[in-house]
Amino acid sequence: MRRFNFAAVLLVGLSAIGQPLLAAQRNYDRQMSVAAHELGAPQISSVQLQLNHTMATLTAAHELNTAAVRLIRTAATSFDNAHRMFKLCPDQNVCDVPYSFPEAAMAHMNTTQLENAQKPTKEAGGYTQDGETAGNTSSSSQEPGDLLFQFIAHHLDKSLEQRDRSDTTSWGTVLDAGTGMHSLAWLVAQQKKTAKLVAVTASPSQAEALQQQFKDKLRPQDEILTGDWADSTFLSNFQADVIAADYLIGAIDGFSPYFQDRIFSRLVQHLKPGGWLYVVGLEPFSNSEPTSKATELLQQVARVRDACILLAGHRCYREYPQEWVHRQLEQVKCRMDASERWPNVYSARQVERQIQVGRDKLPFFPDTQLADEMAKYLDQLSQETRKPCSNDQTHSFGFDYVVCAEHQPESSS
Incomplete structure (x- = not known):
């Protein structure tokens, strides 16, 4: 460092x-x-x-x-x-x-997520200024987290009840495979249901920040580890009852580019037979069809934002479709039990934050003239979105999803 x-x-x-x-x-x-x-x-x-x-x-x-x-x-x-x-x-x-942009982006992302962890609502869609991807909007919440985490908790409790497992630590050992302030805050709040919590991040700076933040909340058996899933020796011989992959697919490019097609086969090595894998993701914008002028502008904002990230020499957050997750899970002998989606709702503030991501990348452009022209276009885009995305209006575009899968290694392929 x-x-x-x-x-x-x-x-x-x-x-x-x-x-x-x-x-x-x-x-x-x-x-x-x-x-x-x-x-x-x-x-x-x-x-x-x-x-x-x-x-x-x-x-x-x-x-x-x-x-x-x-x-x-x-x-x-x-x-x-x-x-x-x-x-x-x-x-x-x-x-x-941090040595690299992905580490800096992830560290910044999780600092922002810490600030949002206790809020009753969570805005939807795409990146924040620090590279964060925001999840679905929740109208109310009893604890840190949002509708997606509430859905996971409900599904897991119901599934375990059907197996006559209703003891106080019925969730067993839980692996947070791509941890951050958001997911870790939620899992820490579930400690009465878990026997042990292991949280993994590929960023040393993020691990340090999480250790500092949760040092008084973790139990002696809980761990926050630094490791890369591309390393086949990482966490050898460890097995969990539940694995949460909260926006892990999208973050992989920052640490192990193009490893997405192998991540599930890697994770199920650590999932006990009959264990549950929960995959949280954001459907790529390119898979959603605009239905209005406002949603056309939203898609354009996302494209320009990503163009700025690439021109700055940095890596974009690369999410994968819900259907892609389905296919990958089938290949690793996981039975899909549920797959749900929640529409993302965008406000004027959220749209402007996406534009600001592009502005933040301008100083990294290799050419000053190019940066100046892009700055003008970002200002123009900001003006164009102001009316259809005014403060008193919200627009639904794209969705977040949760896929719930049970590991069945003995089932026929």
């Missing part, structure tokens, strides 16, 4: 934002030099000289105005990034900067 002094982060930001002002000043001096040269020409009238002075001044003012806009935009982004890095640090005198 790299450590940078907070002042150093700000210094780098100030150095970057000063360059446009210096360039504008040089242009101003060049224009004035030309005007001064023309002053010495006897054939130029006094009126023409005044016009030359005025044009040089206006040109310099325009350059300075453009530089000021860039300065404000870059300063805001630099401060925001520095603030978020500082916020993540257990040691308030330094900034912990």
